[in-house]
Amino acid sequence: MSNNAEFSLPWACVESQPGDVRELPESQRNTLIVSATQVEGHWVILSQYGDDCWQLDGMPSNMRESQKHLNFQHVPTAFRVVMKEIMFRYLRRGREGQQRPKGGTLSQFFRNTTSFLRYLDLLSLTRLELVSPLVCTNYAAECREYRQSRQRKDKPLSQKGLLNRFKAVEALYELSQYSHDPIPQHPWHGTSSTAMAGLTGTGAFRKQACKTPLIPDAVFCTLFEKAYEQVQCGKRLLDLRDAVATVVAERRVQKHWVVINAKNQKLAALGWGGGLAALNQTLLNLRTACYILLASTSGCRNHELANVQLGAHHRTEDDEGTIFHWMRSKSEKTDTGVHDWMIPEAAVRALRLMERWAEPYQAMISAEIVERRKVNPLDPEIIHAQKHRHALFLGSASMKGNQVRTLSNEAWGHSLKAFTKTAGLDWPLTSHQFRRKFANYVAHSQFGDLRYLREHFTHWSMDMTLGYAMDDGWGSHLDLELYDDIQAELEDIKLGTVDNWLGNDSLAGGYGRSIKRWQRDPANLALFKDHQTMVISIAESTAIRSNGHAWCTADNDGCVGNTLERTRCGDCNNAVIGRGHLGIYRQLYGNLKELLKCNDIGESGRMRVLRDLERCRDVFVQLGYDAESDVT
16 A cells, blocks of 8 residues: 555546556556545545555445455466556446446456456466457356355355356456457357356346345344344443443553453442443444344445434424434435435434444544544545544444444344344344345335334335425435335235236135136136236236235225225125135124124114125135134
8 A cells, every 4th residue: 555645636637547557667657546535635645556455445334444455466476467457447447338437346346357367377377368268168167166165055156146257257358458468359259248147038137036035024023023122222221331431430540350340340230230241242232223123114225324424314294294204324326325214213213322322432433533643644544534433333343453433244244143143033134135125015015915114114105206295405315226126026016916816716806706707718818928927917907905804906095995894895896805814804703793792783783793794704605615614
C-alpha cells in the first residue's frame, strides 16, 4: 500500500489517467493512482499501480477487509505484471458496453481470474498468449469436477459459481487485448459462459425457481418468537450493562481481575446471577435478536441493515390518522442509494434498542478517530472509521486491538447460526433468507391467507406507491425491487394453489365444481401442451385470494361471504373449497350444533343455524366427507 502521500491535483485529473498502460515506462506506471480519498479536505492516495496490494474504495460496509483489497502476491509470479495491466484497465474503463465495475465486482473478478491463472501455472503455461480454447475447455471441465472444502461438505460449484468463473475467463480474454500479453482466441468457440454453466434455454435464471430456500413457517415462528422475547428484555439488559460500566470509572487503577470481580458483585446485587461473561454473551444475542426482527419485517438485505445509522426511523400519517413507520438506509444494490422501508412497531422497538446498544461501540470509534488524528491528521483510516461511527450493528475485532467496525456478512452468518442452534432449531439460516421470507409473507397477506403480522403486511400490499402515507422527501425512495420479489412470491402461491385444484382431490364451491367438470373433458385439456402450461394459464387469468375458509375468485372483495356470511361460499360461483379447508368447516359445524341447543336464539336465529348447518353438510358431501362419523 502507498505511504498515504497527500496530493493536490483535482480528482478530474486522476480520472483522466490512461486505461491502457502498455506504452508507459515502468516508473510512470508505478505512480498511477489506483484509489484515493479525501481526509480533512485533502486528497490522500490509498494505492498506486506499483503497490503489491491495491486498496479498493466505495465497498459496502458489510464486506470483510480481505475483500476490499486486490493482493497481487496471490497471483502466480509469471502473471503478476499482466494482471496489473488488466485490473487497471478494468478499474479505469470497464468492459466494452458496460459500466465501470464497483468494488465488489472487481474483487470477484480478481478472485475468479486468479483461480484460472493458478490453473495455467499448474500446466506450466507462463504467458496468456499460450492460452488456447482447448485449455479453457479443459479448465471448465476441471471446474465442474471441483469439490469445495469440508465446510461446504465437498459440494460441487453451483451453476452461479461456474458462471462467475467462466465469465471471468471471457473478461480476461477481452481485457488482455489491452495488455502486452493478449489471449489470442475467444475461450469458447460458438458458445458463451452462460451456456457453459447450463444457464440457457430451460436452465435460464428466469426459468428457475428461486435458489434462496424459504424458511419453513415452524422454524421462522420459533426463531421470531425467541428474538422477540430477547428484545422485550432488552431494556433491562442494557440497564445492567450501563450499571457495571460505572465500575470501570471507579477502579481505573485496579488490576483487571479485580475489576471483573467488582462487576460480578455489582451484577449479583442487581439480581443478575450469570456473571459478566454471561451478560456480555446475552448482549451479543440481543444484537442478533434485533437484527432478526428488522430483517424479518422490513425486507432489507444484509448490507442495507449494515448501513442503518442513528436517526433512521421516520413516521408518517395518512388522512385517516393511520401511522406508518419507516426505516431509512442506503442500498448498494441499485443506483438509487437511499431507500425507505416500512416497519411495524416491533421493529421500531428493536431499532431504538440498537441505537442504545451501539453507544459504547460508537464511542470507541470516536476515540479511535481522535487518536489517529493525533498521530497523522491525513490517515485515510479516519475516513473509514467515520463511515462506521453512526452505524448500529457494530462489533469489535480482538485481533485488531478491539477495533470497532460494522459486522460483515460472514460474521452475521456465524451469529445467526449460533442463535438458531440456541433456539433448538436445525436450519441452515443465512442473512439473505429473511428477504425472501418477508416477500413470501407480504404475498400471503395480499393473497389473503396470512394471520401473522396481518396489519403490517396488509399495509405493504395496499398500493405500490403508498402515496397517501408519504411526504415529498420520503416518498421517492422505495425499494421497488422488493415489490418485484413480492410479486414473484405471489405468483408462486397462485401457481401452487391452481396446481392443487387440478389434482385428484374433490373440490366444493361453485367455481370448484366447475373446474372439476371442465377438467373431466379431454377436449379442454388438449388445449394445453402440458400440465404446467395449463396451471400457468389458469393462474394468470383468474383472480385468486384466500378468505380463510375458501378461495375467492371474484374480481372484488365486496361479497359478504368473505366476512359476515361465510357459509354461503359453499354454493357461490366464485368460491373454491378444498380438503385443506375441512378443519375450518368441522369446527364451524360443531359450533353450530352447540348453538342449536341454545333456547334463547329465537325462531329466526334457529332458522339461520339450520340453514348454515345444511350449507356445511353440502360442503362435506362435495368433498366426500361424512361429518357425523368423521370418516371420509
